[in-house]
Amino acid sequence: MNRLVGAPLAAVGALALLAGCSAGGGGSTQEDGVTTLTFSMWAGSTPETEALETLVALVEEEYPEIELQLETAPFNDYWTRLAAQASGGTEACILGVQSPRAASIEELLLPLDDDMLADAGIDLGEFEDAIVEGTQVDGTQLAVPYDLGPWIMYYNAEMFADAGVDEPTTDWTVADFEEAAAALSGDGKYGFAINPSLDNATVWALTLGGSQGVAADGTLQMTDPAMVESVEYRQGLVADGSSPQLSATSDTYNALNTFISGDAAMVVDGPWQIAYVAEQVPFEFGVAVVPAGPNGTSTAVAGSGYGVSASCEYPEEALQAISVLTGPEAQTALAEQGRAFPSRTAEQPAYFQGAFEIAEETLTAASASGEPLRSTVNWTQVNTLFAQYSVSALNGDMTAEDFLGTVQSQTEAGAGQ
Amino acid sequence: MTSSTTAGASTTSSAPRRAPSLKRREARTAYAFLAPSGIGFFAFTLGPIVASVVIAFFAWPVFGERTFVGFQNFVTIFTSDPMFWRTVGNTLLFVLLYVPLNFVLALGLALWISPRIRGRGLYRLLFFLPAVTPIVANALVWRLLVQPNGVFADIASWFGVEQFNPLGTEAGAMAAVVVMSLWQGFGYNMLVFSAGLDSIPDHLYEAASLDGASAPRRFWHVTLPMLSPSLFFAAVMTLITSFQVFAQPYVLTGGGPGVATTTMVMYLYQRGFQLFDLGTASAVATVLFAIIALITAVQFLGQRKWVHYE
Numbered sequence: 001m002n003r004l005v006g007a008p009l010a011a012v013g014a015l016a017l018l019a020g021c022s023a024g025g026g027g028s029t030q031e032d033g034v035t036t037l038t039f040s041m042w043a044g045s046t047p048e049t050e051a052l053e054t055l056v057a058l059v060e061e062e063y064p065e066i067e068l069q070l071e072t073a074p075f076n077d078y079w080t081r082l083a084a085q086a087s088g089g090t091e092a093c094i095l096g097v098q099s100p101r102a103a104s105i106e107e108l109l110l111p112l113d114d115d116m117l118a119d120a121g122i123d124l125g126e127f128e129d130a131i132v133e134g135t136q137v138d139g140t141q142l143a144v145p146y147d148l149g150p151w152i153m154y155y156n157a158e159m160f161a162d163a164g165v166d167e168p169t170t171d172w173t174v175a176d177f178e179e180a181a182a183a184l185s186g187d188g189k190y191g192f193a194i195n196p197s198l199d200n201a202t203v204w205a206l207t208l209g210g211s212q213g214v215a216a217d218g219t220l221q222m223t224d225p226a227m228v229e230s231v232e233y234r235q236g237l238v239a240d241g242s243s244p245q246l247s248a249t250s251d252t253y254n255a256l257n258t259f260i261s262g263d264a265a266m267v268v269d270g271p272w273q274i275a276y277v278a279e280q281v282p283f284e285f286g287v288a289v290v291p292a293g294p295n296g297t298s299t300a301v302a303g304s305g306y307g308v309s310a311s312c313e314y315p316e317e318a319l320q321a322i323s324v325l326t327g328p329e330a331q332t333a334l335a336e337q338g339r340a341f342p343s344r345t346a347e348q349p350a351y352f353q354g355a356f357e358i359a360e361e362t363l364t365a366a367s368a369s370g371e372p373l374r375s376t377v378n379w380t381q382v383n384t385l386f387a388q389y390s391v392s393a394l395n396g397d398m399t400a401e402d403f404l405g406t407v408q409s410q411t412e413a414g415a416g417q
Numbered sequence: 418m419t420s421s422t423t424a425g426a427s428t429t430s431s432a433p434r435r436a437p438s439l440k441r442r443e444a445r446t447a448y449a450f451l452a453p454s455g456i457g458f459f460a461f462t463l464g465p466i467v468a469s470v471v472i473a474f475f476a477w478p479v480f481g482e483r484t485f486v487g488f489q490n491f492v493t494i495f496t497s498d499p500m501f502w503r504t505v506g507n508t509l510l511f512v513l514l515y516v517p518l519n520f521v522l523a524l525g526l527a528l529w530i531s532p533r534i535r536g537r538g539l540y541r542l543l544f545f546l547p548a549v550t551p552i553v554a555n556a557l558v559w560r561l562l563v564q565p566n567g568v569f570a571d572i573a574s575w576f577g578v579e580q581f582n583p584l585g586t587e588a589g590a591m592a593a594v595v596v597m598s599l600w601q602g603f604g605y606n607m608l609v610f611s612a613g614l615d616s617i618p619d620h621l622y623e624a625a626s627l628d629g630a631s632a633p634r635r636f637w638h639v640t641l642p643m644l645s646p647s648l649f650f651a652a653v654m655t656l657i658t659s660f661q662v663f664a665q666p667y668v669l670t671g672g673g674p675g676v677a678t679t680t681m682v683m684y685l686y687q688r689g690f691q692l693f694d695l696g697t698a699s700a701v702a703t704v705l706f707a708i709i710a711l712i713t714a715v716q717f718l719g720q721r722k723w724v725h726y727e
Binding site (some may be wrong): 244251385389410 | 680
């Protein structure tokens with residue numbers, strides 16, 4: 001998932017990328033019995049790159065005849081670079097695949113059938129169902145997942161204590177949430193920081209109305225009643241003063257940073273941020289499930305995995321490498337570092353230690369009740385437009401129907417070409 | 418070469434023959450000197466421009482088949498694309514706000530730090546600093562200034578403004594992008610104007626004063642005509658760069674709220690690299706190129722009327 005800690009860095013990187021693309025990609029070779037495979041993955045910081053290098057070492061230890069050539073880019077640049085490389089036919093053999101973006105790069109990936117997976121020793125039955133499904137497009141497996149992330153609620157335990165509000169429990173409801181948010185607001189502080197992104201809207205649509213902005217068959221249904229409810233509900237939070245007004249920004253960390261700076265008591269984000277939050281906050285924080293709506297709690301689940309590019313000349317070797325990259329040992333290593341919540345159910349307990357102990361109950365409950373975040377082929381565009389227009393909508397300058405209808409019609413017009 | 422050594426009889430014919438060979442040698446030397454920048458120009462400027470125009474006539478997805486579609490991409494953006502005209506409008510709005518304000522600010526400050534001011538070198542440096550700081554850093558600082566709990570919001574609250582959130586409204590976000598761009602961009606033109614002012618000979622002002630010209634008349638009839646080459650240069654460059662505005666909205670607002678600050682270049686970036694549709698992106702780029710070329714041509718035609726070279 002998107003672990004990059006500096007959206008600004010991503011912006012710098014993107015500009016540098018526009019100025020002149022760096023070389024890379026392609027170049028998988030076989031020589032003297034050693035297969036060299038290119039492996040492209042996002043990494044936003046040195047520790048992330050180091051974690052990937054650890055995984056590469058695991059692969060080369062397990063399969064001495066495979067050598068991996070790792071190339072990394074920050075999350076947003078990764079996709080830009082992938083597009084540039086794919087247009088030149090030089091994409092890497094092993095590609096990082098984020099579940100909501102799988103559909104948009106479907107043509108680039110080799111469909112993984114059961115035999116191929118079995119030959120590489122991968123049993124998808126050992127993985128959490130939601131993310132196995134999340135890395136499929138139309139029932140075709142496109143990647144082997146390595147992590148999993150149900151969206152959860154982060155809360156500032158000190159602000160709750162100071163205001164005399166009970167901390168969230170696993171069975172708290174939307175009404176409890178509203179009450180807490182109102183009680184925690186005032187004096188320039190807010191109960192809840194809203195992230196204008198589509199995935200956050202989906203989280204609320206799932207818990208309030210039980211469906212999301214993409215139908216099961218992959219068609220965009222922005223104006224679904226659950227989505228309208230999700231937007232209207234959060235418009236109410238802004239209007240009541242429980243949430244701050246939104247600003248147009250390219251910073252996807254805006255809401256999270258409002259929480260981290262202590263200006264908002266709650267925020268919804270993924271477990272991939274726990275390490276960042278734990279490192280940044282000067283206060284005691286906790287995590288809880290998203291509050292339950294009328295039909296119980298539900299949240300969106302996303303995650304990431306590794307796929308084989310369709311142009312890869314050595315798909316068997318690539319899958320062997322992936323079996324190690326997503327294997328128990330690799331997942332345990334990442335979990336112990338707090339880098340990823342394992343997609344393998346047996347390895348998940350390795351994650352719940354130190355700063356992550358607090359997340360055990362929440363993540364277990366959220367993973368069980370979560371639904372894969374569905375996506376469309378033009379997912380990036382839908383997300384961009386959604387995030388941009390939701391600023392106006394949540395501030396109350398646009399009705400929920402107008403807003404969602406605009407996103408729907410503009411992306412349809414864009415996709416129809 | 419050999420003919421000149423053997424034939425003493427035909428001096429008249431050997432002289433014109435020698436001249437082209439010298440000319441050719443000089444030309445060869447000239448080409449050798451031109452080669453580094455020439456090769457760079459063809460490989461990195463002209464080549465990509467031509468390639469981009471060619472791509473505009475194709476359905477060119479990043480993945481999959483590329484097919485020639487003629488003018489289809491242009492027809493699409495002109496007729497059925499809901500975004501294209503919005504982004505043209507946004508770009509024009511930016512240009513119309515930014516260019517005149519930039520000129521007023523740059524010229525005003527250039528006049529103010531005229532030779533009479535002590536420490537003008539320092540002022541020049543200070544005003545030029547924003548132009549050389551990275552735009553991404555500028556945008557991050559501006560974001561801190563204009564966000565709802567930022568410095569400007571604090572100042573606004575002294576005047577009783579409760580909800581100061583320019584980036585939350587469409588007009589406010591465009592204003593923020595323009596103001597930030599002004600702050601970033603006026604230093605360059607100021608330096609150009611300042612240098613232009615320095616080169617105006619004092620005797621012209623003295624003569625005008627002796628003839629009884631007041632300060633405004635001296636400005637109007639001496640300063641402006643003498644500065645016109647600098648003004649022309651600045652106008653051409655500023656218009657071109659302002660039509661190409663990308664980094665400011667990209668970093669500060671992400672193109673929002675809605676699509677209020679999505680400019681043409683931002684839009685072609687999104688189409689190309691988020692929607693993986695290089696054909697349409699190139700069509701947008703080609704239209705932008707045509708607009709800029711047209712406006713620049715008009716400026717060059719119009720300069721005869723008002724630019725005075727001496």
